[in-house]
Amino acid sequence: MSLQYYKENILPISDKLFRFAVRIVGDRSEAEDIVQEVMIKIWNKRKDWEFIDNMEAWCVKMTRNLSIDKLRSKHRRTQDIDGLFHLKDAAASPLEKAESNDTIQHISKMMLELPEAQRLVMQLRDIEELSYKEIMEQLDMTMPQVKTNLFRARNKIKKRLNKEGNGLRKHSNIAR
Amino acid sequence: MAYENIQTLLDKYFEGSSSLAEEKQLKKYFQEEEVPPEWEAYKVLFVWQVEEQDLNLPTGFENKILGQIEAQQQVGFVRRFLRHPLSRAAAIIFLMTGMWWAYQTDSQQIETGVTAEINWDQYQPKTKEEALTITRNAMLMLSKELNKGTARVAKEVVKVRQLGRVD
Numbered sequence: 001m002s003l004q005y006y007k008e009n010i011l012p013i014s015d016k017l018f019r020f021a022v023r024i025v026g027d028r029s030e031a032e033d034i035v036q037e038v039m040i041k042i043w044n045k046r047k048d049w050e051f052i053d054n055m056e057a058w059c060v061k062m063t064r065n066l067s068i069d070k071l072r073s074k075h076r077r078t079q080d081i082d083g084l085f086h087l088k089d090a091a092a093s094p095l096e097k098a099e100s101n102d103t104i105q106h107i108s109k110m111m112l113e114l115p116e117a118q119r120l121v122m123q124l125r126d127i128e129e130l131s132y133k134e135i136m137e138q139l140d141m142t143m144p145q146v147k148t149n150l151f152r153a154r155n156k157i158k159k160r161l162n163k164e165g166n167g168l169r170k171h172s173n174i175a176r
Numbered sequence: 177m178a179y180e181n182i183q184t185l186l187d188k189y190f191e192g193s194s195s196l197a198e199e200k201q202l203k204k205y206f207q208e209e210e211v212p213p214e215w216e217a218y219k220v221l222f223v224w225q226v227e228e229q230d231l232n233l234p235t236g237f238e239n240k241i242l243g244q245i246e247a248q249q250q251v252g253f254v255r256r257f258l259r260h261p262l263s264r265a266a267a268i269i270f271l272m273t274g275m276w277w278a279y280q281t282d283s284q285q286i287e288t289g290v291t292a293e294i295n296w297d298q299y300q301p302k303t304k305e306e307a308l309t310i311t312r313n314a315m316l317m318l319s320k321e322l323n324k325g326t327a328r329v330a331k332e333v334v335k336v337r338q339l340g341r342v343d
Contacts, residue, residue: 003245006245007242011238011241011242014233014237014238014241015231015232015233018231018232018233019228019231022231028231032233032234032237035233035237036237036240036241036244039241040241040244040245040248043241043245043248044248104220104223104224104227106220107220107221107224108224108228125199126199126225127225127228127229129196129199129200131196147192150192151190151191151192154189154190154192155190157221158190158218161217161218161220161221162217164217
């Protein structure tokens, strides 16, 4: 019975958990390991399932906690994951900017530089296409917190894109 | 789609006041059409969002998880069984009985021996090598018997000689 429930309701959200973990740790292989560990943990806690109101939110929280633990234990990032947004590319050359701007991967890097709360709210809204209410439940936030984080995240990305876009235009004008 | 409409949606998006349906419209617009230069930078963002939606775990991941769960369940059964003292005692008795039975069977086999009588008059060797081995063994037995006869005769001769010396 519980295995059937697991197959029908929990395994199908593993891709979503994977994308969520990638957004936190920034590495696909590590995110896969995290999701694998989460999926086994969820199975081992099957006795608690009947007390859980929102299974998906519970799985997302577990993935989030494990991803953050892994990230902290490895000291991967020099910047505190709860820290403030910081523009790293001040020293980047115009050529580097041009190369990175051409790739979609560059947006992933921008996302990783956002504070954790902003990054995760934007992930759940823009990629997973969840409602504000669902984001509230999955991230344990209030509605104003969700909206504020989303606003800040999108605006930081916008400023960054505009800045790099203008830089590129100026660079191409000089080249002409 | 009208320029003004997209601009309005973009403004709402960056203010954080757009609906999911409006955000989908933006994604669709930036996927399909060439955009004015002032929106080029945003195109990358919306294209990235759609590409990220296709980011999935490698195929076979679900089977891997189910395999691990199955293995865990088998180990779990043995652990659960051995958790109770009575189960442990039963397991030990079962093991010891098995070992005793195996020992008994072995010793009985050694005592009785696993032999079969062969009627050599009717036995037909199956290969040349087997025929050669049988013949060689038969010759050895014959020579042993003959040696026994020779030894007896020699003994008798010695006895007769001893009798002659006494006389």
